[in-house]
Amino acid sequence: MSSPEEEVRLSMRVMINKEKTKVLFAIVDNNLADILLSFLTLPLGLIIRLLKKHYGDDEVPIVGSLNTLYDGLANLDSSHFRTEVNKLMLLNPESSLDADCSKLQLNIYYDTQPIKYFSFENMDCTSVIMYHDTERCPCGKSMNKNLKVFTVKTSSFLISDELRMLPNVTGSYLQTINDLGITDTDGALQMTFTIGFNQIMELLKWSLLSQSPLTDLILGKSQIHKSSSIAKFELFILPPADMNEGANSSSTKFKVKATLHKSTRKLLFVQAEEDLVDFLFSLLTIPIGKVESLLDSNTCLGSIDNLYSSLASLNADKYLKTPDAKGWLLDPKLPPNYISKNQYMIFPISEQIYDFKSGSCKGKPLAFVYPNNEGSYVKGPGMFMVNDDLTVTPLCMLSTISILNELKIPLWFTHIESITSTYALTNGLNPVLEKLLKRKR
Template identity: 45%
Template sequence: MSSAKDVKFSLKVTMNNQKTKVLFAEADSDFTDVLISFLTMPLGRIVRVLKKHFGEEEAVRIGSLTTLYNGLANLDSVHFWTKGCKEALLDPMSSFRNECLKLKLDVSDTQPIDQFTCYHSCCIPTSTKVLRTSNYFDSATCICGKTMSRVAGWKDTQAANNDGVFTRKKASFIISDDLKIFPNTTGFIQTLSTLEITDKDVGEPINVTFGFNEFMDLLKGSLLSPTPLSDIILNKRKVELGTTTPKTEPGVLLHAMEKEATSANSNKMILKVMVQKSTNKLLFAQSEEDFIDFLCILLAIPIGGVECLLGGNACLKNIDNLYKSVANINGDKYLVTQDMKNRLVKPKLLHGYISGNPILPLSEESCPRYQNIIAQKAVWFSSVKFVKGQGKYIGGPTLYKITDDLTVTHFCMGSILSHLKDRKIPSSDVKELELEIGLQEVIS
């Protein structure tokens, strides 16, 4: 590929007679693969790529996700176990990294995977290709005991069996304005019924060119707009800026997930919350590093994983539709494998992101030991980023302040007193509550 920004897709779009709304689009496997890849992106990476593309002012602000990301970005590196911990959080990798590298267009800005080579004189020079990476693949040790050298930039672009990345290469799909997708083999009447349109609504189809900028607009629109395809194709790209805050029902949980999480369900955290007595308004919370570690892990969860935790009801309508579409599709017929469907609807985190004492029922990919058969060498991978333990991000013992929008800062008594004084809130009007944070609370 010369450049991601040079890649173009041809999309056949059908609008209504008034040409004010996209009714549906017909897309090939390559286009649909890029759309499905939205589900594989960790929350922190979504914030990162949108800020990189649109700039600080134009980037999407989703509830407290952006303020959480910015707060951790502004938190001094001294509060993390290592500088690498902070870097891994602000640029979280996906467990679908290898698949994203094979996409015709990768909006997640995935970087090529590195190789490791042992150049020691007692060894035969050879390379070990790491097809699915990990937070622990910072350094590699050869069986000879010497540290292997990193060779950057290896990229596997050959899809298995000449098939697509997520969908079968020859499959085509119908995509609605709110990002429902289904195979283009459903039949005329059923398609009209599924899309809730009549033949009187249908105008003439047109061909539309979709490139990198349009996909970035689509990613942004999928989080903000009820009609992202119409906004882009009809040149309504100026999606109203501001914050979209998903409204979830308290305790919306998957029963199966609750059963799987019996061990995690017993884990609890204590959060001290300061409330103004006269107004019963939350002022701030204070916590030790365990609660901040939980907030850190949120950035590493793929948005498809959020959908899984919330049963496909994350209240981001377009992402809900996209997730449910993949969950309902015939994986054996339209996706590359049924196993791929299983990975998409219940994605794992990349190895190394989950803490040693998690509350959320998350799972991560295993960290295999790679064997170079030709040179008969075993290779062990380790990490300089997580030297203090699995998924341990924040150092302690110390206190942190969390505001209502999840902005995390170092706890400073002087600045808090000054803030209360500026707002004319006497300390006598402040009460402290202790909250027990368990599975239902972290899901909410």
């Protein structure tokens, strides 16, 4: 796994229009196709961490409310979490496909520790824990052994400017171009574009924020230059009526006290207990591919919708290393230790069973020990303030007054309502608040 200083460089052939203002399509080999598809495996929180690491706090691209949700998590004292590991898990969320992605030719995970599965010092014990060596086995021993897993591979593809992806099939070039929606190739120019770590990070950014990520990457024609002007992505969860099979009926309701602006009916912030905060933080662990699956490939995530839809139409038996790889990417599972009892949706858990062969433990199946075995990340009881941009802070009178002063809203110009809702904040909660205000008039 290379660092930016020792990076592998890959190349792709690119066709641009004669005015040199737009990329028509690119031809990529299996290595670049793998990297592009790996974006679907990235948890939302990991995306924000990688962007912050690469661009810095002052220039980090704004992906809606994900940035403020992540920053609120980072700034929240560890005493609010069940263990230090729980907070670290949310700040550095893992994917069930991390082991595969770690073997990409050019890996954006370069600054993360390689995925490890720790077993215990006691070789007669069959417990194992994922990713973290700070836990202790029920038998009292610590962990110091790690295991490894393997990768997948794809073929050659044509990629449109909007990240529509089709196999590069010999003899059907014109049909493929037509299928990509490209109608004018008159005077088109061919070039070779070299890709390193920085270009992959740029491609990740533009794939989330733009409808023309290849043009933005290769020709630099984007109108988006500063983080403050980047298109917003509103994070929300579908209501129960639209999630017939996904609702966790045992823990779907959150009680909050919402503070509203009286005249505009804008939600300013809510007072919430630890269950809602736990739910919001758990959103950071969801991979993009799962977001696409939940929202039927109809998100505001730039060109990711096109990439996801293209993969859904791909012949997995012919173009992916294994047919299972398609399902892994289209509907990625959460690692076993990333399930919270406060998650609104029920997610499938990856089944990872290993035989550890060493000493007296030859051939024994290993059972996982989970850092969040209490069923949640955030410790209760506790009260928090959640802003409309999903910034989470401990609730206190000073913080309440501070945010009102920051918004230049006098206390008497607010209205408080107690609400029980299955929805997230912002888009999901505002319709409920409007109905309550109408009843008050």
